[in-house]
Amino acid sequence: MWRDGQDGSDEREEHEERLSVAGNETVLAAAERAGVALPFGCRTGACATCTGQLLDGRIEHARPPRALKERHREAGYVLLCIAEPRSDCRIAVGADVQAELVSNPWR
Amino acid sequence: MSDAQQPDDTTAHTDHEEHDTEGPGYATPQAAIEESEPEAVAYVMGLYVGTDVDAPDFLGVVDVDPDSETYTEIIDRVEMPNRGDELHHFGWNACSSSCHAEGLERRHLVIPGQRSSRIHVVDTKNRRNPELESVIEPEEVFEHDLSAPHTTHCIPDGQILISMLGDADGDLPGGFLALDENFEVDGRWESPGEIEMNYDYWYQPRHNVMVSSEWAAPKTYYPGFDLDDVEAGNYGQRLHVWDWENRTVEQTLDLGEEGLIPLEVRFLHSPEATHGYVGAAMSSNIFHFYDSGGEWRAEKVIDVEAREHDGWDMPVPGLVTDLLVSMDDRYLFFSNWLHGDVRMYDVSDPANPRLADRIWAGGHFGDPAPVQDRELAGGPQMLQLSLDGERLYWTTSLFSSWDNQFYPEEAEQGSVMLKADVDPRNGSMRLDEEFLVDFGDLPDGPARAHEIRWPDGDCTSDVWQ
Numbered sequence: 001m002w003r004d005g006q007d008g009s010d011e012r013e014e015h016e017e018r019l020s021v022a023g024n025e026t027v028l029a030a031a032e033r034a035g036v037a038l039p040f041g042c043r044t045g046a047c048a049t050c051t052g053q054l055l056d057g058r059i060e061h062a063r064p065p066r067a068l069k070e071r072h073r074e075a076g077y078v079l080l081c082i083a084e085p086r087s088d089c090r091i092a093v094g095a096d097v098q099a100e101l102v103s104n105p106w107r
Numbered sequence: 108m109s110d111a112q113q114p115d116d117t118t119a120h121t122d123h124e125e126h127d128t129e130g131p132g133y134a135t136p137q138a139a140i141e142e143s144e145p146e147a148v149a150y151v152m153g154l155y156v157g158t159d160v161d162a163p164d165f166l167g168v169v170d171v172d173p174d175s176e177t178y179t180e181i182i183d184r185v186e187m188p189n190r191g192d193e194l195h196h197f198g199w200n201a202c203s204s205s206c207h208a209e210g211l212e213r214r215h216l217v218i219p220g221q222r223s224s225r226i227h228v229v230d231t232k233n234r235r236n237p238e239l240e241s242v243i244e245p246e247e248v249f250e251h252d253l254s255a256p257h258t259t260h261c262i263p264d265g266q267i268l269i270s271m272l273g274d275a276d277g278d279l280p281g282g283f284l285a286l287d288e289n290f291e292v293d294g295r296w297e298s299p300g301e302i303e304m305n306y307d308y309w310y311q312p313r314h315n316v317m318v319s320s321e322w323a324a325p326k327t328y329y330p331g332f333d334l335d336d337v338e339a340g341n342y343g344q345r346l347h348v349w350d351w352e353n354r355t356v357e358q359t360l361d362l363g364e365e366g367l368i369p370l371e372v373r374f375l376h377s378p379e380a381t382h383g384y385v386g387a388a389m390s391s392n393i394f395h396f397y398d399s400g401g402e403w404r405a406e407k408v409i410d411v412e413a414r415e416h417d418g419w420d421m422p423v424p425g426l427v428t429d430l431l432v433s434m435d436d437r438y439l440f441f442s443n444w445l446h447g448d449v450r451m452y453d454v455s456d457p458a459n460p461r462l463a464d465r466i467w468a469g470g471h472f473g474d475p476a477p478v479q480d481r482e483l484a485g486g487p488q489m490l491q492l493s494l495d496g497e498r499l500y501w502t503t504s505l506f507s508s509w510d511n512q513f514y515p516e517e518a519e520q521g522s523v524m525l526k527a528d529v530d531p532r533n534g535s536m537r538l539d540e541e542f543l544v545d546f547g548d549l550p551d552g553p554a555r556a557h558e559i560r561w562p563d564g565d566c567t568s569d570v571w572q
Contacts, residue, residue, distance in 0.1 A: 041156055042277060042329070044277065046277025047325065047330065048329060048330035048331075049329075049508070051330075066326040067326055067330045098330075098511070099508075099511040099512070099515065102512055105333075106422070106424075107418075107419045107420065
């Protein structure tokens, strides 16, 4: 798991955490079990607060990821509250990853 | 000395008996102005959701008593038991609508998590040190196929009504959830199918009417604002006029393109009034709604022009995100969150608001650091006015994911709470440069700040029967 920085810079800070995830466990639940704090909100796949970006590996969403649009899913964004790994995964996480989903349309 | 200046409390007590007000609140809006003490503490929603700060959201207690040694400080924080709630709007267990209900007290705050759908009850018996009393877990809410709690009003006789923006999946339709006087889920208030989108609501019981507004499905607005969703019709533009007793929609008013994303709904406070206002955030217009002899109508009465911003692609809307009406029903205040101004309108003629004054503070067009050199990194947003109408306060955060789009620096700097002194006689405001509550300077890290309430009722809580 690749941890995004808190410094607000555009560069994702390379701070890595390794987690082992049990079968049918979500990434968020595994992170909580390991004492790694990830952002989250609804825990049902509706709100995208827990958005990560899958860099390597395969995940399955346990429920439809309603908060993600097709363009987000195609770009590898996943919802960690409902994402269950199906292989070893590398995932960029943190509040700045969520902020990549939308931009200021007037700017 | 006139009778009204009697210093002893027998006069107030006698008045109480005359008006048969044994319950919480005030007999009339004018009584609220006369009888209330100036606010000494403010309750403010504080948020860490959607940041990398590993802490739950909290109810902040802000000292707003100018004679206190801890004036403008956050003197207490009631942490919620879980992270990830997105505390947003909140309300009282009782207000002036229960004025005749003996034994009820305005004492418990009902504080929903907008993202978590968890509902917290906080006891404010000790005003400066409130305590979490009970929690309704999200599963109990999802059971009624509802989620995303927003506006909390008490309704007469101790019940609580909460507007719910989505179904259990964060999709449409939303609806309303009722809690009983023990703060337990009573069930869905209306029959499913009355509305699709929901947001804010206000009821005016003497006229058996409630008006509700529309944001969008939670799955649409939760992740952030996407202009494609506006084009796809995924955002609201309608008001729903309800039969309050029957809990049915009697009339739906389509505000059209000028009324996109109608958010806060404010009736005038007089129980006799059949006038109110709603702010269309996206279109940045204020609509006046009113009863024209059995039929409700809504008309645009204030139009905030979009503005060109250096280096930006498109003119920027004001984004009217909050509004309120003074307790004497003479003034309407609203915030343009993206532009950075707070406006004050004379609404003594409700259909023809007249701009009285405005203040620029932050936003994308105002002074970026108008108070004590503090960079605001946000615009004026949630407003609250003292009951006497002489002090207007506001915070700067809208919604965590939307803040990240429009004011990304707010996550690192935290929100602020500011204040203006209002002169209702002369229709003017002045920014109080001595007043700054900094939510950027807290032990766990910078926090966002959202809705504000006073312990003894305020201009966005109280309804009269």
